[in-house]
Amino acid sequence: MASITEASLREAITQRLGAIHVEVTDMSGGCGQAFTSLIVSPQFQDLKSLKRHRLVNTALKEEIAAIHAWTAKCQTPAEWDKERDTAAPSLDGTVGGHVEGTNQ
Template sequence: MASITEASLREAITQRLGAIHVQVTDMSGGCGQAFTALIVSPQFQDLKALKRHRLVNTALKDEIAAIHAWTAKCQTPQEWEAEGGGSTPAGGADAVGPSMEGTVEGHVEGTRG
């Protein structure tokens, strides 16, 4: 399998899970070995967190096997909108950056840097 990128993961998630919003971040500094994602899909409706993650892991089986670390936050459109996510411009998969909650001026609290 070719190198995994933010764009290739975003495309696979959108197509395979019918996601209406996908935000993928390469946490490995660009080497494509650790990713985190926010996935908003109607397919998560009426599923508990474990079943949502199993659905994602099954849909991305080949991609996940090719990387070192994977973390996903799975929400329904209603959950995403309740958290204020529904105000992102249409097609704005990357319009919203990662949450800065728990940080001070871009640094995680309790660390030096």
């Protein structure tokens, strides 16, 4: 198997799990041995956390076997929307992507 990258994991997750949003971060400083992820997929609906992780681990069996460490946060679209709506305000001066105090 070729080297595992953020992009290759993102593509595999999107295709195999029907994910609508995927964030993958290489936590190993670029050597491709430790990854963390956020996976948002309708396939997680009505599944408890353990079953969600088993689904991901099965879908990424070959990739996970080739790396040292893997962490996944698995959410349904509704859970992801709710978390984004209740997230702390941005520190970049924007609110909901708009600069506060302007009409933009």
